[in-house]
Amino acid sequence: MTQLELQQRGVLNLLKCRGTPPGDPWLRLVEGSRELAMLRKIAIWWRTFQIEAQCRQTSRLLKRLGSFEALVTDYFNRNATSPFIEELSRSFLRSLEKHNDPVVRAVSQLEYAALNAQARLPEASEILWDRHPDLVCRAIESGAELPPAEPDCLYRLRISGSQPFTLTCTRESTFEVS
Amino acid sequence: MPGFEAAFGGWPVPALATTYEGGDPALLERLVQLVDLLEIAPDTIVGSERGQYILRPEVLDEYASVSSRVGLIAHGIGLSIGSFDQWNHDYLRLLDELFARFDLQWHSEHLACTVVAGESLGTMLSMPRTQEALDLVSRRVELLQKLYPVPFLLEHVIQLLPDAPAEFTPAGFLNAITSRTGCGLVLDVYNLECDAHNQGLHIPAFLDELNLAAVVEMHLAGGVQYEGFQLDIHSSITRESTVTLACEIVRRAPNLRAVTFEYLKEAVGLLGHDAICGELQRLRQTVLRQAVLQ
Ligand SMILES: [Fe+2]
Ligand SMILES: [Fe+2]
Numbered sequence: 372m373t374q375l376e377l378q379q380r381g382v383l384n385l386l387k388c389r390g391t392p393p394g395d396p397w398l399r400l401v402e403g404s405r406e407l408a409m410l411r412k413i414a415i416w417w418r419t420f421q422i423e424a425q426c427r428q429t430s431r432l433l434k435r436l437g438s439f440e441a442l443v444t445d446y447f448n449r450n451a452t453s454p455f456i457e458e459l460s461r462s463f464l465r466s467l468e469k470h471n472d473p474v475v476r477a478v479s480q481l482e483y484a485a486l487n488a489q490a491r492l493p494e495a496s497e498i499l500w501d502r503h504p505d506l507v508c509r510a511i512e513s514g515a516e517l518p519p520a521e522p523d524c525l526y527r528l529r530i531s532g533s534q535p536f537t538l539t540c541t542r543e544s545t546f547e548v549s
Numbered sequence: 550m551p552g553f554e555a556a557f558g559g560w561p562v563p564a565l566a567t568t569y570e571g572g573d574p575a576l577l578e579r580l581v582q583l584v585d586l587l588e589i590a591p592d593t594i595v596g597s598e599r600g601q602y603i604l605r606p607e608v609l610d611e612y613a614s615v616s617s618r619v620g621l622i623a624h625g626i627g628l629s630i631g632s633f634d635q636w637n638h639d640y641l642r643l644l645d646e647l648f649a650r651f652d653l654q655w656h657s658e659h660l661a662c663t664v665v666a667g668e669s670l671g672t673m674l675s676m677p678r679t680q681e682a683l684d685l686v687s688r689r690v691e692l693l694q695k696l697y698p699v700p701f702l703l704e705h706v707i708q709l710l711p712d713a714p715a716e717f718t719p720a721g722f723l724n725a726i727t728s729r730t731g732c733g734l735v736l737d738v739y740n741l742e743c744d745a746h747n748q749g750l751h752i753p754a755f756l757d758e759l760n761l762a763a764v765v766e767m768h769l770a771g772g773v774q775y776e777g778f779q780l781d782i783h784s785s786i787t788r789e790s791t792v793t794l795a796c797e798i799v800r801r802a803p804n805l806r807a808v809t810f811e812y813l814k815e816a817v818g819l820l821g822h823d824a825i826c827g828e829l830q831r832l833r834q835t836v837l838r839q840a841v842l843q
Contacts, residue, residue: 375681376633378713382674383665397713406710406747409778413709414671420815451668454627454637455595455602490597 425460495532566809571608657702704735720758733765746779
C-alpha cells in the first residue's frame with residue numbers, strides 16, 4: 372500500500388468512525404484532533420442540508436420526532452454516501468425502510484417513490500399506512516398534530532410503475548372475527 | 550496541450566465572473582448585466598433520468614439563453630483528481646455533456662480528493678505535498694489536457710486536517726504541478742485566509758514563492774467562523790481584508806483572466822439579489838480596477 376492510499380483510506384475510516392485505530396503516526400495525530408471533528412461535522416452538515424432540501428416531508432417528520440440529525444449521522448457513518456444529491460436522498464430514504472415507526476416508514480417510502488417518479492425511474496410500489504396518508508402529509512406540512520393510528524384498518528397506497536404515474540389508495544379492514 | 554499564456558494572450562483586463570446554479574431567472578437576468586463570465590459547477594446541476602446522471606436540461610437551457618451575452622467556464626467539485634486509486638468517471642461524463650453543449654473558455658477542479666476507494670468522503674481532503682501526489686496529479690492533469698480542448702486550471706483547497714509529512718511547501722507544490730503540466734491555477738484568496746487562520750499559512754511568503762504567472766482565475770468569497778475555524782462556506786460577501794489581498798494579487802498576476810465571486814445557491818435567500826449584485830459592482834470597481842490602473 373502506498374503512503375497516499377494509507378492516508379486516504381485512513382482518513383475515510385476516521386471520518387466514518389470505523390476500522391481499527393491507525394498505526395501511521397500522522398493518522399494517529401489526526402485521530403484525536405479537533406480538526407477531524409470539524410471535518411466530520413462539515414461532511415455531516417452538508418448531508419443534512421442536502422437531505423433536508425430533497426426529502427422535505429421525511430426530514431420534517433424526523434425533526435419533529437427529534438431523531439433527524441442522529442439518523443443522518445448514522446446513515447453517513449454506515450454507508451458509502453453518493454456525492455450526488457438525488458442518489459444520496461434516495462439512498463437515505465431507503466435506509467428508513469425498516470424504521471420502527473410505521474409513519475416514518477410510510478412517509479419515507481412515499482417520498483422515495485416521488486423522487487423516482489421525478490427521475491423517471493419506473494418502479495411500482497405499495498405503501499401501507501396505519502392512518503390516513505393525506506392527513507399525515509397535511510399535518511407534516513402544516514406542523515399540526517399527526518392523526519392517530521386507526522385501529523383495525525390499513526390504507527394501501529399503490530403507485531404505478533409506468534407513466535403517467537398514478538396513485539390509488541384503498542382503505543381495508545383488518546378486523547378479524549374470532 | 551493548450552497552455553494558458555497562449556490561450557489568453559491579449560486580454561487587457563480580467564473578466565468579472567460569478568457562479569449561477571439555475572432556477573432563479575430573475576437573478577440570472579441581473580447577473581448577465583453585471584458579469585462577463587458565468588461559472589458552471591456541473592456537480593451542482595445534476596439530475597438523473599432512468600438511472601443515469603445527467604445535467605438538468607432546464608438549467609442547461611438557462612445557460613443557453615444567456616450564452617450570447619456572457620462567456621461560460623466550468624468549475625468542478627467532484628472529479629477527485631487526487632484519489633489514490635481512480636478519479637470520478639461520473640464527473641467526466643457530466644463534463645463531456647457540458648462541453649458537447651457549450652463553448653467553455655476553460656475548466657477547473659480542486660486539487661483534492663473527494664472519493665476514496667469508490668466511497669465519497671462527503672468533503673474535500675487536501676493533498677499531501679509529496680512526490681507521489683505530484684506524480685499522480687500531474688499524470689491526470691495531462692490526461693485532462695488531452696481530453697478537452699481548452700485550458701485546465703487547478704484550485705488549492707483549504708486544509709483543515711493537521712499537515713501531513715510533506716516534501717514541498719504549499720506554494721512549491723503548486724509550482725511543481727504548473728511547471729510540469731503547463732496547467733493554470735485558480736487562486737482562491739479567501740481560501741488563503743482560511744489557511745492562514747487555521748494552519749498559520751504566511752500569505753506574503755506564499756505569494757512571494759508562488760509562480761503568479763500561472764494564476765488565470767481568482768476566486769473571491771466570504772465565509773464563516775465556527776468553533777475557532779475559518780470555513781470555506783460561501784455564505785456572505787467578501788470581507789475587506791480579502792478584497793485588499795485580491796487587489797495586490799491582481800497587480801502581481803500578469804496572466805489573470807477572471808475574478809470570480811463565489812456564493813452558495815443556498816445562501817441566495819440569506820444574501821438577497823441586491824447584495825450579490827452590489828458585491829459584483831463593488832468588485833469591478835475595486836479589484837478589477839487595479840488592472841486598469843496599472
Ligand atoms: Fe472551488
Ligand atoms: Fe474557490
